[in-house]
Amino acid sequence: MHRPIGIFDSGVGGTSIWKEIKKMLPHEDTIYLADSANAPYGEKSKEEILQLSIKNTEFLLEQNCKLIVVACNTATTNAIDYLRVNYNIPFIGIEPAIKPAALHTKTKKVGVLATKGTLSSSLFHNTSKLFAEGITVVEQEGKGLVELIETGQTNSVVTRGLLLSFLRPMLDQNIDCLVLGCTHYPYLIPLLKDILPAHITLIDSGEAVARQTKAILEKNNLLNATNHKGKAIFYSNKGIEVLRNLVEDSDAHIAYLDF
Template identity: 45%
Template sequence: MTDARPLGLFDSGLGGVSVLREIRALLPGEDVIYCADSGYAPYGDKPLALIEARSLELCDFLLTQGAKALVIACNTATAAAAQAIRRQWPAVPVIGMEPAVKPATAATKTGVVGVLATSGTIESARFAALLDHFGQGVQVVTRPGQGLVEHVERGDFSSLALRDLLAGHLRCLTDAGADVIVLGCTHYVFLRPLAEQLLGPTIKLIDTGAAVARQVQRRLLEAGRLSDRSGGGRDAFWCSGDGARVTQALCALWPPGSTPQVLPASACMAGASALWPGVDIHEDC
């Protein structure tokens, strides 16, 4: 059985495009609808209640657009909202993501693994459970990558300010002895070339984008929801926040011509200020 309906992906912003890239490479025939919640980025410093509520709003929007499966292309949103999403839509395949602690522990030679992620991911119960399950026998050093998401959302991948910021975050991990560093936020994957320049060949970087794409393929196959096309998959982008700015940043990450549509107000949570006082509400999204 096959299914021509689109996949639905969402992230706090454009970081999940790194996951979309892996899905597109593995499943070129799938149509994809992508929601970049850039108006509320970054998620990492937001209350869990807000992240969960935003995630549910975005998933509801994706399903109204015909999504056959939901991909949470964000580690922080997975930690905050995956359970709630699965409870809300038990018949829909939901694929989340977690920092690649398991492969990192297998790859380290020093016995020290570094995890660069948002504070929301690092402080979550889900991440603690991940360490309990896969982090035994090694030392796991964590570092909140404060400020990095904002650079990616601006389309900045190489400025001197970014270089200095990223170097400081990485130094905290390597000074602790880490020889493997997990990029535990989808935004950080776009900083991988710069990180490799800063670290040199002795430090291994790991992310989970390709593994998530394989999981998407497996779940669609199990559910009989794979497209029967071998190519020609189309991408539709939606965003909250400043559509022109998101479009400009997206042009650096995706083939030209991909202009995000602005999310309707119904997907922009008029009640967000009750969950996060002082939030800048994008009523027109």
């Protein structure tokens, strides 16, 4: 079906998910909405997150999207149940990859770096309870990281200092897996690899989300049957330069949207 996949996030972080989707589904058109003017969602109330998620969803529906990926952990954990009930379209959500971390850990200690909005959600706690029995989950709020990534500071002195302050207590508890519980955080992987001991495994949700997106498109007969490279359109309601640098696709259309 020649209609686009819609993707939204509180900002530029969900482009880490978009890249995995494009890798797995290169013939699909995509429309990405970065609500950077309202980032980070993790500091907002559940009601605010829900209203922003509704606004983003309705914009993507106006663009005739056939499926929507909520490429934001905080929006998923606080709004996706409502979206699935109230809109007649498939939704793919993002949640911290507790299950693979629990299966992989040898020390039985797993770190989760996420926003306040994700860590305080019932979905996060239910997921932890379901998949992490017998595992110690060491939670750490990544306060300030989203704002730094939104301004392109993925390798700055300030970002390094913040990460060190967040990681030390987790390392002191002997974690051997670190779950990146926010779609912005994969952009910190080069810095994390430089900081962390070599035995720490980094786990994020990108590839799993792309697989789920493909599976749902197949199940609903929504796959694009053409062999052409899919078109990619990006909208942001704040400066687009950081978005342009992260996308790294010369064919992509990137535009400011007063939204």
